[in-house]
Amino acid sequence: MLPNNLLLRAFADPGLVNGLGVESLELLLAQARMAGLTARLSYRIEDTGILAALPARVRTQFAAARAAAEGRRRALEWEVNRLHHVLTGSGYPMLLLKGAAYAAAGLPLARGRTSADVDIMVPRGQLDSAEKHLVSHGWEPVELDAYDKRYYRGWSHELPPLRHRERGSELDVHHTILPPLSRLRPDPSAFWRSAIALADGSRVFCPTHMALHVAVHLFQDGEIAGGLGGLVDFDELCRHFGRDPGFWHELVPAAVELGLVRPLYYALRYASSLLGTTVPEPVTDEATRAGKPPPPVRAAMDPMVRSALLPDLPEYRTPWRRAACLCLYIRSHWLRMPPLPLARHLLRKAWVRSFAATS
Amino acid sequence: MKIGDLTPDQLYQRFAGPGLRTRIGPFVFRLHTPIDRFVTDFSFAYADFPVCDENEISDFRIRITPAFRRWPWREAQAEFRADGESPFRTFPRRLAMPFAEWGLNWCICSHAHQFLIFHSAVVEKAGRAAILAGPPGSGKSTLCAALLARGWRLLSDELALLDPARGRLFPIPRPVALKGTSIGLIEGLLPHPRIGRVFAPTHKGALAHLRPPLEAVECQAEPALPGWVVFPTHAENADTRLVPLRKAAGFLRLERNCFNYDALGRTAFDALSQLIETAECYDLPFAQAAAAAEMVDGLAERQLVTGLPLDAA
Amino acid sequence: MSGALEEGVTVWRVPPENMLSWRMWDDEFLVYNTASGLTHHLNFLAGEALRSLEAEPGSASELVRRLAEQFEIARDSPPLQTIDRLIRELDELGLIAPSTS
Numbered sequence: 092m093l094p095n096n097l098l099l100r101a102f103a104d105p106g107l108v109n110g111l112g113v114e115s116l117e118l119l120l121a122q123a124r125m126a127g128l129t130a131r132l133s134y135r136i137e138d139t140g141i142l143a144a145l146p147a148r149v150r151t152q153f154a155a156a157r158a159a160a161e162g163r164r165r166a167l168e169w170e171v172n173r174l175h176h177v178l179t180g181s182g183y184p185m186l187l188l189k190g191a192a193y194a195a196a197g198l199p200l201a202r203g204r205t206s207a208d209v210d211i212m213v214p215r216g217q218l219d220s221a222e223k224h225l226v227s228h229g230w231e232p233v234e235l236d237a238y239d240k241r242y243y244r245g246w247s248h249e250l251p252p253l254r255h256r257e258r259g260s261e262l263d264v265h266h267t268i269l270p271p272l273s274r275l276r277p278d279p280s281a282f283w284r285s286a287i288a289l290a291d292g293s294r295v296f297c298p299t300h301m302a303l304h305v306a307v308h309l310f311q312d313g314e315i316a317g318g319l320g321g322l323v324d325f326d327e328l329c330r331h332f333g334r335d336p337g338f339w340h341e342l343v344p345a346a347v348e349l350g351l352v353r354p355l356y357y358a359l360r361y362a363s364s365l366l367g368t369t370v371p372e373p374v375t376d377e378a379t380r381a382g383k384p385p386p387p388v389r390a391a392m393d394p395m396v397r398s399a400l401l402p403d404l405p406e407y408r409t410p411w412r413r414a415a416c417l418c419l420y421i422r423s424h425w426l427r428m429p430p431l432p433l434a435r436h437l438l439r440k441a442w443v444r445s446f447a448a449t450s
Numbered sequence: 451m452k453i454g455d456l457t458p459d460q461l462y463q464r465f466a467g468p469g470l471r472t473r474i475g476p477f478v479f480r481l482h483t484p485i486d487r488f489v490t491d492f493s494f495a496y497a498d499f500p501v502c503d504e505n506e507i508s509d510f511r512i513r514i515t516p517a518f519r520r521w522p523w524r525e526a527q528a529e530f531r532a533d534g535e536s537p538f539r540t541f542p543r544r545l546a547m548p549f550a551e552w553g554l555n556w557c558i559c560s561h562a563h564q565f566l567i568f569h570s571a572v573v574e575k576a577g578r579a580a581i582l583a584g585p586p587g588s589g590k591s592t593l594c595a596a597l598l599a600r601g602w603r604l605l606s607d608e609l610a611l612l613d614p615a616r617g618r619l620f621p622i623p624r625p626v627a628l629k630g631t632s633i634g635l636i637e638g639l640l641p642h643p644r645i646g647r648v649f650a651p652t653h654k655g656a657l658a659h660l661r662p663p664l665e666a667v668e669c670q671a672e673p674a675l676p677g678w679v680v681f682p683t684h685a686e687n688a689d690t691r692l693v694p695l696r697k698a699a700g701f702l703r704l705e706r707n708c709f710n711y712d713a714l715g716r717t718a719f720d721a722l723s724q725l726i727e728t729a730e731c732y733d734l735p736f737a738q739a740a741a742a743a744e745m746v747d748g749l750a751e752r753q754l755v756t757g758l759p760l761d762a763a
Numbered sequence: 764m765s766g767a768l769e770e771g772v773t774v775w776r777v778p779p780e781n782m783l784s785w786r787m788w789d790d791e792f793l794v795y796n797t798a799s800g801l802t803h804h805l806n807f808l809a810g811e812a813l814r815s816l817e818a819e820p821g822s823a824s825e826l827v828r829r830l831a832e833q834f835e836i837a838r839d840s841p842p843l844q845t846i847d848r849l850i851r852e853l854d855e856l857g858l859i860a861p862s863t864s
Contacts, residue, residue, distance in 0.1 A: 113507050117480070121511050124561070125534035148478065148507050155563035162713030162800065169799040173857060229855075404534040697788035702804060712800065716784065719795040719802055723786045 096401050098122040098132070102323060103367030105135045109144055116149060118404075126319050126402040129156035130203030160203045167194050170209045170260050171293060177228045178213070179292050183221045186212040186286055188265065188304065192295040193324075196287075200327035204320075208252075208261045215266040215279070222250055222264065229256045268304055275311060277349035298332040299345045306358035307351055319400050325358050326368045333369075343377040356382030361396055454497030458490070465489050469511075471502040475622025475670055476565075476611065477558070480508035483546075485528060488514055491547035494646050495625040495659045498667040510557045514546055532557045548649050548657050551627065558609055558622070559709045565611040565620065566721050567709045572605035572619050573597045575750040578677025579619045581610050581729075583707045589684030589739065592632040595660060596743035599639045602750075604666035605674060614714070614721035617728075618673035623666035625659035633658050635739060678749055679704055679731045682742060688735040692745050700731030774862040775850060776820035781858065783817060785810075799857050808842050809849055813858060820862045823850055 097119045101108055111119065123129040133153035136142050142150065171191050178185045187195050190206030213221045226232075230253040249265040267279040286294040296304060302325060309321040332338040346352040356378045362368040363375070383389060453472060456464070464470045469482040474496070483489060502508075510532050517529040517540040527540040530553040537556040541549045559567055570583035571594035580602075582590040591607055598604055605621040612619055628636055628645070633656065637643050644661035679700055680692075695703070701722060705711050711718045730749070736742035777783060782797040792810030795802050805813065808830070815821070815829050827846050831838040853859045 113505055116507055117511060121533040146507050148509060151564050152509060152561070155561060158563040158717075159561075159710070159713045162710075162715055165715055165800040166712070169801075169857070172798065176857070405531060696791070698791035698793060698804060701786075701788075701793055705802070711802075715800045716795060716797060719784060719793075723793070726788075727786075 096122070096403070098126060098128070098402050099365050101132060102128075102135060102326070105132075105139045106141060108136055109141045116146070120149065120152060121404055122402040125404060127205055128203075128320060128323065128402075129153065130160040130205070131320075131323060132203075133157060134199075134202045157203060160205050163205050164194050164201060166260065167191055167206070167209060170255075170258070170262070171195050172291075173255075173258075174209070174211065174262070175291060175293055177225065178211075178221065181224060183213055183217055183224065184283070184294065186282065186294045186296070188212055188268075188296070189308070189324075192301065195289055195291075195293060196295050198327075199331060200324060204324075208263055210263045210265060212265045212267070212279070212282070214283070218250065218264065218266050222253075225253060225262070225264070229258075230254065230262060231256055233261070268307055269311060275307075275350050275353075277307075277351055281349060298328070298335075298338050299341045302328045302332070302338075302342065302358075303346055303349065303351050303355060306346075306354040310354040310357040311351075319402055322358070322362055322366060322400060326362045326366045329362065329368050329370065339371050339374050342374060343381060346378070347381055352378065352382035353384065356384075357392070357396070361400070365397065365400060451501045452497065453493050453499050453501055456493070456501070458493075461489050461493050462486060468504065471504065471506060471508060472496065472499050473502055473506075473670075474499055474554075474624060475606075476620050477509040477562070477622070478502055478506055479510050479512055479554070481512045481514070483514040485514060485516065485543060485546055487544065488528075488546035488550065491646060491659075492550065494644075495547070495661050497661065498664050510554075510561075512550070512553070512557070514550055514553075516543065545649055547646070547659065548627075551625070551659070554624070555608055558611075562611070563710055563713060564613075566614055566711070566714060566718055568610040568612065568704065569608070569707045569709065570610045571607050572610045572621075572674075573602035574605055574674040575602045575747075576677075576753050577674065578750070578753060579605060579674040580678040580680055580746060580749070581619070581676060581704070582680050582682055583610075583704055584681055584683065585707075587684075589682050589736065589742075591627055591629070592635060592684070592739045593682050593734075593736070593742050593746070595626055595628065595632070595636045596639055596739040597746060598626075598663060599641075600743050600747050602747075603669060604662050607662075612676075612721055612725065613673065614717045617721065617724050618675055620673045621666070621670045623662040623670050625661055628658050628660055630655045632739075636660060639740065676725050676729045677753065678746070679726070679729050680734050680746060681732070682734045682736060684736055684739075686737060688737045690736040690738065690741045690745065691734075692749070693733040693735075695731035695733055697726050697731060700729075701726045703731075772822045772824075774820050774822050775816055775826075775854070775859045776862045777813070777817040777858065778860050783813075783858075785814075794858075796856075796858060801856070803856065803858065808845075809853075812846065812849060813853060816859055823847055826850070 097115060101119055108119065120129070123132045129152065133142070133156065167190055171187060171194070174185060188210035190201070190204055191209045191211065193201040193204065233252045233254050235251050249263050253262040253264065254260065255262070268277060269275055282296060282300055285297040285300060287297055288294050295301070305321055305325045305328060309318050309325070343352065343355065346355040359370050359375060359378050363370050384392070453461070453470070461470070465482060466484045469480045471478060471480045513531045515529060517527040519527050526543040528543040528546050529536060529540045530538065530549055532553060537553060538549070568581065568583060570581050571590045572579050572581055573594060574580070582593055584590045594604070594607055604623045604626070605619055607624060607626040609622060610619055611622060625646070633645065633648065637645065646659045646661065648656055648658045650656040681703055704726070705722060708718070708722070711722070734742055734745065778798065780798045784795040784797070786793045787810070790807040792805040793802060794805060794810070794813065811833070812826060812830060815826060821829065823846055827838050827843050830843060836843065850859065
């Protein structure tokens with residue numbers, strides 16, 4: 092049963108946009124803009140053939156959002172080009188992640204995405220020398236204070252972000268997809284073994300791992316709130332790769348092998364309930380059997396996740412939603428770090444935020 | 451029907467209830483606020499703008515609302531949201547008008563990518579537009595107002611909207627922001643200046659809004675082709691003169707003033723090239739706005755007299 | 764004629780996906796690279812060098828030869844001594860790349 096949120100319903104069934112009145116159209120546009128999904132929504136609507144029937148002013152807003160997204164995609168592809176030039180040419184294997192991967196692989200889901208940063212993965216053993224190599228070719232570490240530097244180097248699964256001196260683009264270099272001290276520790280060598288090589292020599296995850304990575308990013312690594320774009324990514328990957336039955340057959344077994352079946356369970360559950368993703372019943376059953384959390388946890392997660400992901404405008408937001416976001420935030424950090432450093436880390440982040448707000 | 455045709459009560463009711471829909475340049479804004487003071491300030495500055503009916507879909511949904519006052523000794527606060535997003539933190543409620551103006555700029559720069567958007571004033575005479583481009587503090591608003599006094603039509607005080615397809619500049623004749631000493635200066639220059647409340651202090655000093663001329667608002671649907679690109683720089687002891695610029699330099703300087711050049715890629719390159727190809731580019735150091743305006747006026751006069759297409763040998 | 768394919772000498776070309784778009788005013792070039800989305804401002808020599816490689820791939824020495832002929836200057840004249848550095852910069856910017864053959 093889909094929630095009564097116009098943007099989610101429009102993603103699940105874009106045809107309904109045709110019958111909307113002015114008030115509803117405006118609400119839809121506002122929600123899409125707030126969620127950063129205007130361009131992506133416009134492509135969904137276009138795929139159903141009703142775009143031309145919408146008012147001119149709506150089509151102009153869509154065209155403008157697409158133009159901006161196109162610019163980002165072009166910049167992203169160029170960053171990959173330059174990284175390839177610098178890394179692959181010097182013997183550093185490079186695996187593209189997320190937006191960079193979707194764009195390089197020419198997936199339909201790359202249309203309208205607005206991710207600005209580039210994420211890549213290199214083998215752990217080569218991480219330090221890759222970083223030095225990048226720094227000698229125009230990238231420099233972003234300004235971080237000593238505490239954040241230690242967080243990244245000690246606890247995280249990525250280098251502190253790098254920025255290109257001239258182009259100003261940001262680069263995140265990972266060696267695995269989850270922080271080393273998390274409770275879940277997938278073995279990155281599995282990703283490299285199954286990776287697919289593109290025409291230009293860069294590599295991307297195989298379809299199954301791509302989907303799992305989104306699930307992990309949303310439900311293990313990230314803070315969930317504000318992650319509607321990630322859920323749409325998951326939905327689109329399932330739609331695109333799901334045309335091949337092999338994708339569905341391998342999904343749960345791959346998740347089990349990597350110890351990632353809990354986030355997969357959540358991704359499947361919420362993509363189908365919020366976005367209407369069609370998941371074959373055997374897959375849902377398998378994921379539920381292997382990955383469902385204890386009933387109290389699931390009961391708590393359901394309303395919290397729905398509440399955090401719904402693109403509600405502030406005028407519709409309730410205090411309940413603020414509480415939901417805070418719970419999910421604590422949860423995501425608990426999953427990432429052992430308890431003692433967690434308390435310190437959260438306290439510090441809260442202090443910095445509060446200080447910044449009043450200065 | 452114009453905003454100025456509504457009574458104060460009608461205005462307050464609209465703003466507080468279904469929202470006021472108005473067309474400003476090529477955009478339709480839908481504004482909501484319960485803050486009476488803001489309604490007064492806004493409806494004075496935008497009195498000549500048309501009210502749209504509820505069937506006209508809007509481009510931006512704006513809410514200016516009282517905000518929680520974190521510390522009791524602080525003055526009453528407000529916040530600005532456009533489609534749920536806020537470009538800045540809360541601000542003093544009495545400064546809602548200037549912050550709303552900055553907010554509207556932010557909306558346009560963030561989303562209106564159907565245009566190439568420049569940080570410049572645009573005025574028009576003799577069928578051609580002059581783009582006055584420069585960073586804050588360059589004196590372009592003051593020069594703009596001085597040109598209005600010489601009969602130029604206001605297309606925009608702050609943002610130039612270039613339609614890439616046909617190379618035309620679209621008007622968005624919003625109130626002209628006057629800062630500090632230029633408030634008094636413009637009062638001296640214009641015959642019947644309609645200047646709103648002075649807001650002080652803001653982080654930009656004293657600020658007031660000059661209501662746009664009626665003609666500018668009535669012609670807000672009429673674009674103009676660019677004729678000149680001028681880079682004014684105000685300095686106390688400057689020697690006021692027009693210095694012709696090489697076209698490549700004009701291109702690069704104007705690109706630096708563009709908000710979305712990178713985003714629009716090839717479209718931006720072609721549109722800006724076309725603009726530079728047909729327009730004359732000048733630096734304009736100046737000390738007195740009136741003298742600078744006279745120089746720019748001279749360009750339009752030359753255009754009228756020669757009757758030749760610009761850029762002819 | 765794409766220069767002698769000597770052992771170990773890089774032949775430079777403009778990758779076809781760059782689809783360069785040119786404007787020239789006075790003696791300055793502005794060029795847009797479709798692949799990168801970047802716009803570059805080139806002086807006369809740099810612009811002519813890039814146009815030459817766009818028309819026909821060539822090695823650094825081949826490029827020097829062509830430009831010397833085009834502008835009727837000596838191959839070792841000061842402007843042409845900077846060609847190696849120019850090629851490095853154009854490569855860094857992604858405007859040219861080694862020819863794979």
